[in-house]
Each structure stands twice: as structure tokens, then as C-alpha cells.
Amino acid sequence: MKTRDKIIREAKRQLNEQGFDRVSIRSIADAVGISPGNLTYHFKNVDTIVYELYMELVEALSASIQEFQPHKLSTQWFYEQTVKNYRVMWDYRFLLLDFVTVTRKNRQVKDHFRQLVAMRQLQFRMFADQMIANGIMQEERVAGLYDRFIIQTIIFSDAWLSDALVHFDEFGDRMFHFYADLMVSGLVPFLTEKGLEEYRGWKASKNDPPFRGYPSILGKM
Amino acid sequence: MKTRDKIIREAKRQLNEQGFDRVSIRSIADAVGISPGNLTYHFKNVDTIVYELYMELVEALSASIQEFQPHKLSTQWFYEQTVKNYRVMWDYRFLLLDFVTVTRKNRQVKDHFRQLVAMRQLQFRMFADQMIANGIMQEERVAGLYDRFIIQTIIFSDAWLSDALVHFDEFGDRMFHFYADLMVSGLVPFLTEKGLEEYRGWKASKNDPPFRGYPSILGKM
Structure with missing residues (x-):
């Protein structure tokens, strides 16, 4: 699976389970196993993923x-x-x-x-x-x-x-x-x-x- | 107006304008001009006010x-x-x-x-x-x-x-x-x-x- 798809899938899981307040670029990056910097190469911020x-x-x-x-x-x-x-x-x-x-x-x-x-x-x-x-x-x-x-x-x-x-x-x-x-x-x-x-x-x-x-x-x- | 009523009125105003996350016993107490301790004499916590x-x-x-x-x-x-x-x-x-x-x-x-x-x-x-x-x-x-x-x-x-x-x-x-x-x-x-x-x-x-x-x-x- 491409990194981009992994990010999207993990973000959806976290957003559904924890709600907006607890989901951040860092929490998604940690779960996917990449650096926050690497994540923001794909998506500028959480709002972009939400869109x-x-x-x-x-x-x-x-x-x-x-x-x-x-x-x-x-x-x-x-x-x-x-x-x-x-x-x-x-x-x-x-x-x-x-x-x-x-x-x-x-x-x-x-x-x-x-x-x-x-x-x-x-x-x-x-x-x-x-x-x-x-x-x-x-x-x-x-x-x-x-x-x-x-x-x-x-x-x-x-x-x-x-x-x-x-x-x-x-x-x-x-x-x-x-x-x-x-x-x-x-x-x-x-x-x-x-x-x-x-x-x-x-x-x-x-x-x-x-x-x-x-x-x-x-x-x- | 009784303190209790002032608390309720101020809590409603803050909750409507700022949402749950930003409203606390302290923010209500500050606006009413009483101490947090005085407020909790009337209401144990924000949830009690919400109820x-x-x-x-x-x-x-x-x-x-x-x-x-x-x-x-x-x-x-x-x-x-x-x-x-x-x-x-x-x-x-x-x-x-x-x-x-x-x-x-x-x-x-x-x-x-x-x-x-x-x-x-x-x-x-x-x-x-x-x-x-x-x-x-x-x-x-x-x-x-x-x-x-x-x-x-x-x-x-x-x-x-x-x-x-x-x-x-x-x-x-x-x-x-x-x-x-x-x-x-x-x-x-x-x-x-x-x-x-x-x-x-x-x-x-x-x-x-x-x-x-x-x-x-x-x-x-």
C-alpha cells in the first residue's frame, strides 16, 4: 500500500474512534511509522486529510x-x-x-x-x-x-x-x-x-x- | 439576580459562543466574578450545569x-x-x-x-x-x-x-x-x-x- 493511502486509512480510523480534538499530524505519523515531516509532504495538515x-x-x-x-x-x-x-x-x-x-x-x-x-x-x-x-x-x-x-x-x-x-x-x-x-x-x-x-x-x-x-x-x- | 442564576446564564452564553472545549469552572467563575470554589458550592462541575x-x-x-x-x-x-x-x-x-x-x-x-x-x-x-x-x-x-x-x-x-x-x-x-x-x-x-x-x-x-x-x-x- 502506498504511504499516501496508509495515511488516509489511519487518519480515518483515528478520527472515527477519537474525534477531531485528539487527532494530529503527529498521532497519524506515529501510527503509520513515518516522520511528521514526511507526512506533511503528502498532506499539509489534518484539514487537508479531512477534505x-x-x-x-x-x-x-x-x-x-x-x-x-x-x-x-x-x-x-x-x-x-x-x-x-x-x-x-x-x-x-x-x-x-x-x-x-x-x-x-x-x-x-x-x-x-x-x-x-x-x-x-x-x-x-x-x-x-x-x-x-x-x-x-x-x-x-x-x-x-x-x-x-x-x-x-x-x-x-x-x-x-x-x-x-x-x-x-x-x-x-x-x-x-x-x-x-x-x-x-x-x-x-x-x-x-x-x-x-x-x-x-x-x-x-x-x-x-x-x-x-x-x-x-x-x-x- | 442570585449567584446560582448568574452562573447558569453565563455558562449558557459561553457554551453557545465557544463550545464545550473552552468552557470550564474557572472561565465561568471569572466572568461571574466569584472564586472557582464558590462556584463549585453551587455546581460540582460543568456537566452538572449542562444537565x-x-x-x-x-x-x-x-x-x-x-x-x-x-x-x-x-x-x-x-x-x-x-x-x-x-x-x-x-x-x-x-x-x-x-x-x-x-x-x-x-x-x-x-x-x-x-x-x-x-x-x-x-x-x-x-x-x-x-x-x-x-x-x-x-x-x-x-x-x-x-x-x-x-x-x-x-x-x-x-x-x-x-x-x-x-x-x-x-x-x-x-x-x-x-x-x-x-x-x-x-x-x-x-x-x-x-x-x-x-x-x-x-x-x-x-x-x-x-x-x-x-x-x-x-x-x-
Whole structure:
């Protein structure tokens, strides 16, 4: 593995496990087994590494949008994409957990992210239009409703991880599925009878227990 | 003002402006003009003050639920309550911004918050049932959908502030209204024709420009 890749991989591990405050050029260099001077030959400072990791995350999440095929759109497809994306986000959790801090320190990330969200809004709008064309999503009942729904969905996608760290005691599959289920259920009120039929059939096949809220509370009530 | 109140007020100011890392018993004591020893007579450590501030926030937000009157329920009422609550949350923004850190350091806050969310879920469910009884909200089309919608709403309410710090350049009225509008629009797909009529009338009276997404991006496109 190239030194550059080792640095990135080690920085991600430390940032996820220890948070920003405890990660420095020195702590990364020590773990990789190089001198701080050698490290700064590759990356000027920790912020530069954070930007690199942010771009890695963005690319990984973009992959699933590129795979998009119009005829495949269904609640099941969204669910599976969401679980996949949430696993990727978990792998870069320090970014989602401290995103306000990251964007405060790093103007490049903030500007990039704002433009990314604007682009996502258009892409998701395209999904919605395609689902309307496929007859699984209703025409908009109130002007502007779908654009608002899309922004809510984007906010939810950035927020689930922090929420999970407060409400879950164990982090893993169950958590990804809990939030993907919530995410997809946001689509349900907009489905046509045809879309609802697919949703109900898929739900029935999964045989989930009835939804009651967060598992952490249920165990104690 | 009592010393105890001065301490709380100064701690909140410092926490909001500087974040956890820079606030200590000493920095608060210095600003209040007492000795650290005198301060610890009132509060053992910063975590104890944080717990106190958390409880203040919870009480302030509970007030609007206590004021609830069944016949008043409307999208307009929800909007006005939401703007009011978001202002209160802004006043304690350090808590929402770093809530994962707070709950990691403070088991008392985490346990209290989990139970609070469980209670909110029941209260919001009561709102929904009342709105169904008033004929402004539809019966649930899919079992469990309203409970999921309620959890989404709670996640949104905890997440808007972090989102605002990334997407807004100026913090104030416009921001509170932007997120309250998003929050309330989550209700729209569940409204009956009667509910929708009230929503449309209220929206028309406000005469908002069409929704396009975050204002920060619009200025640059």
C-alpha cells in the first residue's frame, strides 16, 4: 500500500474512534511509522486529510445514484440503496457526527456540500418525476411539496447517524435497517395504489414486527 | 439576580459562543466574578450545569405542549408553535449542536432524553388522533405509518439547527421560518381535503415566494 493511502486509512480510523480534538499530524505519523515531516509532504495538515476523506465519502455515495435505472425504482430498491449508503456513512461517521465543526473549519467542504445538496435536490426530483411517470408516485397535491419533501429527506439522511448514537446501544445491522425503514416510510404517503401494493407486498415478505419506536426504550418499558 | 442564576446564564452564553472545549469552572467563575470554589458550592462541575440547562430547555419546550387545545389544531397552529420552539432551541444551541457529545459524557441526559422521546411519541400520536377526529388528518393508510412519521418529525426537530449552521449565512427569523415551513409541510400529505383547504388558505395569506431549496445556494445560481 502506498504511504499516501496508509495515511488516509489511519487518519480515518483515528478520527472515527477519537474525534477531531485528539487527532494530529503527529498521532497519524506515529501510527503509520513515518516522520511528521514526511507526512506533511503528502498532506499539509489534518484539514487537508479531512477534505480528502469527505471527497471519498461523496464519491462512494454518488455511486448508487449513477447505478440508477428508471425501471428499477421501487420502495424496495430505495430501501436497499439506503441501507448500503448508511453503511458507507457509518464508515466515515466522524464527518457526519461533527459536520458543523468540519464546515466551520473548512470553507472548501462547506461550499462543496452546499452545491452537492443543490445537485441532490435536482437528482431526487428526477427520481420523483420518474416515479410519477411509472405510476407509483402521485402527482404533487400542493405546489412545492415534493421539493420540500426532498430537502427533509436530505436532512434526515445527514441526521440519522447522530440520532443513532443517542438512541442505540449497539451499532450494526439493526440500526441501519431501522433508519432505512424510517427513510423509506417517508415515501409512502405519496405512493399511488400501485406503488402502495408493491410496498405492502415487500413489507409482508420481510415479516417485520410492528413498529413501536426506538428499541432502546422498548426493552425498558 | 442570585449567584446560582448568574452562573447558569453565563455558562449558557459561553457554551453557545465557544463550545464545550473552552468552557470550564474557572472561565465561568471569572466572568461571574466569584472564586472557582464558590462556584463549585453551587455546581460540582460543568456537566452538572449542562444537565441543568438541558432541563431548562426541556421545560421551555414542554410549555407549548401543555398549552395544547384540541380545537385549535391546524397547520397554522403547528407552524406558529414550531417557530416559537425553534427560537427556544436556538437559545440553547450548544445542546443541539453537540448532543451526541453531551449524551456520551452525561448518562443522566441520555436516559432522560430517551424517555422524553418515548413520551413525545405518545403525545404526538395523541395530536394525530385528535386531528383525525377533527377531520383534518386522514386515517392511517398503512399500519405503523404515523408512528414512523412521528419519529421522523422528532429527528427533524433535533437536526434542523445543525443543518442551519451549514446552510445559512445569517441566523435569524428567515432561518426559523424556513425550517418551520419544512416541518409543517411534512404533515401535508396526510391532510384530508378539509385540512388541505385550511393549509392552502393559510399559505395563500402568507404570500411566500415559491419554494426552491436553501437560500444560500439560490443567490449563487
